[in-house]
Amino acid sequence: MTKKINPPSIQETAFDCPHCGAYTTQFWYNVYGDSRDKNSIPNIPSKESLSHVLEDRETPRELKQNLLQWIDRISMGYVLLRKI
Numbered sequence: 187m188t189k190k191i192n193p194p195s196i197q198e199t200a201f202d203c204p205h206c207g208a209y210t211t212q213f214w215y216n217v218y219g220d221s222r223d224k225n226s227i228p229n230i231p232s233k234e235s236l237s238h239v240l241e242d243r244e245t246p247r248e249l250k251q252n253l254l255q256w257i258d259r260i261s262m263g264y265v266l267l268r269k270i
């Protein structure tokens with residue numbers, strides 16, 4: 187007897203992963219847009235512009251790592267689900 191495969195679907199809350207076969211939960215989020223003041227472009231800092239923060243000895247290492255990860259992810263166009 188073969189196991190029924192549950193493909194990813196927007197109608198379900200769980201699926202069989204097409205890569206590893208694990209049956210896992212699909213988490214859903216509501217996403218909203220909020221227009222920017224005066225239609226200003228987003229402020230996306232570069233790693234270089236944060237060099238003063240990254241070199242600061244008082245800034246916790248974890249915060250520095252979170253900032254770098256945030257820059258990487260937003261630069262790649264990812265939707266961020268957590269604030270840093």
Ligand SMILES: [Zn+2]
Binds near residue numbers: 203204205208
């Ligand atoms: Zn997987």
